[in-house]
Amino acid sequence: QHCFTKSDDGYLYCEGLRVQDLMETVERRPFYLYSKPQINRNFEAYREALEGLNSIIGYAIKANNNLKILEHLRVLGCGAVLVSGNELRLALKAGFDPKRCIFNGNGKLLEDLVLAAQEGVFVNIDSEFDLDNIVSAARIAGKKVNVLLRINPDVDPQVHAYVATGNKNSKFGIRNEKLQWFLDAVKAHPNELKLVGAHCHLGSTITKVDIFRDAAVLMVNYIDQIRDQGFEIDYLNIGGGLGIDYYHAGAVLPTPRDLIDTVRELVLSRDLNLIIEPGRSLIANTCCLVNRVTGVKTNGTKNFIVIDGSMSELIRPSLYGAYQHIELVSPSLPDAEISTFDVVGPVCESADFLGKDRELPTPARGAGLVVHDAGAYCMSMASTYNLKMRPPEYWVEEDGSVAKIRHGETFEDHIRYFEGL
Ligand code: LLP
Numbered sequence: 001q002h003c004f005t006k007s008d009d010g011y012l013y014c015e016g017l018r019v020q021d022l023m024e025t026v027e028r029r030p031f032y033l034y035s036k037p038q039i040n041r042n043f044e045a046y047r048e049a050l051e052g053l054n055s056i057i058g059y060a061i062k063a064n065n066n067l068k069i070l071e072h073l074r075v076l077g078c079g080a081v082l083v084s085g086n087e088l089r090l091a092l093k094a095g096f097d098p099k100r101c102i103f104n105g106n107g108k109l110l111e112d113l114v115l116a117a118q119e120g121v122f123v124n125i126d127s128e129f130d131l132d133n134i135v136s137a138a139r140i141a142g143k144k145v146n147v148l149l150r151i152n153p154d155v156d157p158q159v160h161a162y163v164a165t166g167n168k169n170s171k172f173g174i175r176n177e178k179l180q181w182f183l184d185a186v187k188a189h190p191n192e193l194k195l196v197g198a199h200c201h202l203g204s205t206i207t208k209v210d211i212f213r214d215a216a217v218l219m220v221n222y223i224d225q226i227r228d229q230g231f232e233i234d235y236l237n238i239g240g241g242l243g244i245d246y247y248h249a250g251a252v253l254p255t256p257r258d259l260i261d262t263v264r265e266l267v268l269s270r271d272l273n274l275i276i277e278p279g280r281s282l283i284a285n286t287c288c289l290v291n292r293v294t295g296v297k298t299n300g301t302k303n304f305i306v307i308d309g310s311m312s313e314l315i316r317p318s319l320y321g322a323y324q325h326i327e328l329v330s331p332s333l334p335d336a337e338i339s340t341f342d343v344v345g346p347v348c349e350s351a352d353f354l355g356k357d358r359e360l361p362t363p364a365r366g367a368g369l370v371v372h373d374a375g376a377y378c379m380s381m382a383s384t385y386n387l388k389m390r391p392p393e394y395w396v397e398e399d400g401s402v403a404k405i406r407h408g409e410t411f412e413d414h415i416r417y418f419e420g421l
Helices: 019-025 036-049 067-076 085-095 110-118 126-139 176-187 208-226 254-271 279-286 317-318 413-414
Strands: 005-008 012-013 029-037 057-062 079-082 099-104 122-125 145-150 191-197 234-235 275-277 288-301 302-307 326-328 340-344 353-361 368-371 392-398 402-406
Touching: 005 145, 012 019, 019 288, 019 368, 029 036, 029 353, 036 057, 036 067, 036 254, 036 279, 036 392, 057 099, 067 085, 067 353, 079 085, 085 099, 085 110, 099 110, 110 122, 110 126, 122 126, 122 191, 126 176, 126 191, 145 176, 176 191, 176 208, 191 208, 191 275, 254 275, 275 340, 279 288, 317 402, 326 353
Parallel strands: 029 392, 057 079, 057 275, 079 099, 099 122, 122 145, 145 191, 191 234, 234 275, 302 340
Antiparallel strands: 005 012, 029 288, 288 302, 288 368, 326 368, 340 353, 392 402
């Protein structure tokens, strides 16, 4: 069951809500529209998959940092994966249990590590200097820090180079040949560091779960070696990265259960506590960006649908050449011709497109058009380029009602940055 469906008469629905009807009442466009029941279903898929294992589902906040969504995921039972001091502050504000939070990153700042140490979140060691900073943070906070070693499994996740992270030349993680150096360094700081586990993250949009298995085999080997030296480590963190069906073309993609089942026996055989860090697979398909068609034009041999949304609100197509499915929210006029269009925004940039070469019926001016799977890395990567203010967000609740879950940013908000200068 998926939250967005097309009725036989050609209207797009989000759960029971006709998107066209909502467009008529919402004052600003574009806007993000989420389904809360879909968030529940996505979470439930992970929860069920993890039954019988000790585990933490660490939701990767970078994918979507809407406070209402964070609070909801926390209530469902998620921990949080953080990559900045502000993400940590937001997670605390959303009420996440620090003992279920993991602070990741290759450039964590000392002041943020101090906060992490004070709050008692897990911290990943990413490099020699990072270890140094964690030790300093522990001293400043007067607290011992539970650390995991971010190991680089050097597997090819078979994804876009920008979202591959677990290969040898990536900026993330330690050089595995230096494992012994890191173990010795941890041993040398018994008052500051407690090694509790090993972490890896392979990349994002991964659609083959074998890759997770390959990495887990390798990680368990490292864990054996680390335990052989007397460390009592309990946590295997296999990161996030499970892909979703962006194409909507009927492909069968691995589910959370498929992912967990490939590592289950290994985890049990070593009596490990499994941490996973899903972002996209929890939140991407719960949302679409709802836009209005400003007009249709043809230049040279290209047809364009120009909408009010743009790369400022949703940059994935421009940045990664990512495909996100696009459709109209209402049935087209009976005489509407089907053509091949680039769907573009108003931003002064030829990279400003939401979709290329899409077969669509020629829409009327003012028609609604959605970009699907916009729940992950869309709003959280939105900018104010061309002074397009960041859009409001709404969700459909379990009872079918709609609530605003973030205000749209305003021009006045922007001017506020200049006050008092
Ligand atoms: N854990 C770590 C250490 C990560 O670096 C990431 C994502 C995740 C977990 C969550 O991965 P997910 O389950 O969402 O794939 N902006 C790009 C994606 C960047 C992913 C960065 N790291 C995009 O829009 O596709």
